[in-house]
Amino acid sequence: SGGSGGTEGGGSGGDSIVMGFSQVGAESGWRTANTKSVQEAAKQAGITLRFSDAQQKQENQIKAIRSYIQQKVDVIAFSPVVESGWDTVLKEAKDANIPVILTDRAVDSADTSLYKSFLGSDFVEEGKKAGQWLVEEYKDSSETVNIVELQGTTGSAPANDRKAGFAEVIGADQKFKIVASQTGDFTRAKGKEVMDAFLKAQPDIDVLYAHNDDMGLGAIEAIEGAGKVPGKDIKIITVDAVKDGMQALADGKINYIVECSPLLGPQLMDLAKKVVAGESVPARVVTEETTFTQEQAKEALPSRQY
Ligand code: GYE
Numbered sequence: 001s002g003g004s005g006g007t008e009g010g011g012s013g014g015d016s017i018v019m020g021f022s023q024v025g026a027e028s029g030w031r032t033a034n035t036k037s038v039q040e041a042a043k044q045a046g047i048t049l050r051f052s053d054a055q056q057k058q059e060n061q062i063k064a065i066r067s068y069i070q071q072k073v074d075v076i077a078f079s080p081v082v083e084s085g086w087d088t089v090l091k092e093a094k095d096a097n098i099p100v101i102l103t104d105r106a107v108d109s110a111d112t113s114l115y116k117s118f119l120g121s122d123f124v125e126e127g128k129k130a131g132q133w134l135v136e137e138y139k140d141s142s143e144t145v146n147i148v149e150l151q152g153t154t155g156s157a158p159a160n161d162r163k164a165g166f167a168e169v170i171g172a173d174q175k176f177k178i179v180a181s182q183t184g185d186f187t188r189a190k191g192k193e194v195m196d197a198f199l200k201a202q203p204d205i206d207v208l209y210a211h212n213d214d215m216g217l218g219a220i221e222a223i224e225g226a227g228k229v230p231g232k233d234i235k236i237i238t239v240d241a242v243k244d245g246m247q248a249l250a251d252g253k254i255n256y257i258v259e260c261s262p263l264l265g266p267q268l269m270d271l272a273k274k275v276v277a278g279e280s281v282p283a284r285v286v287t288e289e290t291t292f293t294q295e296q297a298k299e300a301l302p303s304r305q306y
Pocket of ligand 1: 027028029030031104105158186211212213214239240260
């Protein structure tokens with residue numbers, strides 16, 4: 001009920017844990033891999049999963065969470081599309097004694113007792129890694145470096161933090177100039193559309209920093225369409241390291257990828273079991289991640305899981 005349109009999977013026993021999971025959407029390759037990881041891990045752990053896809057809309061997530069509260073699930077997990085505006089619904093879950101685990105993205109609620117744990121990446125760190133590569137790449141040049149930025153979904157933790165981390169690192173050198181920065185909603189289609197507009201408005205783009213692979217892949221189409229060579233005429237840095245991104249990196253069309261792992265399912269199920277059993281869990285669980293150059297992508301591709 002509640003219009004969440006979920007699929008039921010996993011365990012079926014009367015005493016198995018029931019988890020309500022509200023997913024952001026299906027906007028990117030990362031998200032698809034994340035959904036698969038959560039569904040498979042639930043099955044493996046014998047947890048009954050009620051899953052709903054919010055299509056990148058906060059109101060849909062709030063509806064889904066309210067419906068999980070009504071259904072009296074044992075635990076609610078969700079990946080908040082944006083950071084703000086969750087206090088009321090989280091308070092409702094708390095009042096109903098249903099523990100909440102934040103997955104992948106953070107909320108900005110001042111009251112951290114509204115959730116038990118936050119499992120996911122350090123997005124500021126990812127932005128910093130992207131900036132560090134750029135600083136190194138241009139260390140021998142004193143000319144201006146014109147950068148365009150494709151931001152993730154407006155108001156989302158990864159968009160806010162990847163922007164901030166990157167800006168902090170490149171801000172130490174005046175030669176780096178962000179000449180345009182706009183959201184591409186983490187999708188390929190929007191990445192292409194916004195990059196098309198950037199190319200028309202900006203005569204001299206040296207670097208594209210895209211907050212995820214999908215937007216970078218859309219932008220590559222726009223760059224090629226404009227008769228330029230991605231990876232050469234315009235250097236490209238992205239975040240995620242999904243297969244299509246890694247392939248483009250290995251092919252020389254992307255120059256550097258900062259990894260962000262979507263495989264959060266198994267850790268989420270472990271946390272859920274502990275929380276439901278009343279055990280204490282760490283307030284923050286940070287995912288381990290690396291970075292890839294073009295050479296490293298060639299090596300890593302064959303064994304890539306997503
Ligand atoms: O980087 C992007 C996805 O929240 C970390 O969301 C996630 C981001 C990921 O759409 O591809």
